[in-house]
Amino acid sequence: MxxxxxxxxxxxxxxxxxxxxxxxxxxxxxxxxxxxxxxAGVEGIVSSSMHIATHAADKIKEIATGRGEDFDEID
Structure with missing residues (x-):
């Protein structure tokens, strides 16, 4: 795709x-x-920042490959 x-x-x-x-x-x-x-404040900031980065990277991977979360699986 x-x-x-x-x-x-x-x-x-x-x-x-x-x-x-x-x-x-x-x-x-x-x-x-x-x-x-x-x-707790620093932990929350780091956790939220990592979630933003991970979510963005996953979505960019989907855009670039045209595949969803099953990208790592071999069909």
Missing amino acids: GFNPRDAIESVKDIATNAVERSADIVDSAGHILKGDVS
Whole structure:
């Protein structure tokens, strides 16, 4: 299956939506840091950042290959 521009646009929208949702979690974690709970705040920021990056990488892989999550499986 080749590159489909319509699917690519939907994937980019999904990446942006996920990033905005997770950025709210990052702001919440920054609040924990300001309240003195540095460990939990940093953990939350790192976790949310990693989730954003992983989700974006997975979606970009789907765009580039035209395949879903079964990319690693051999048919």
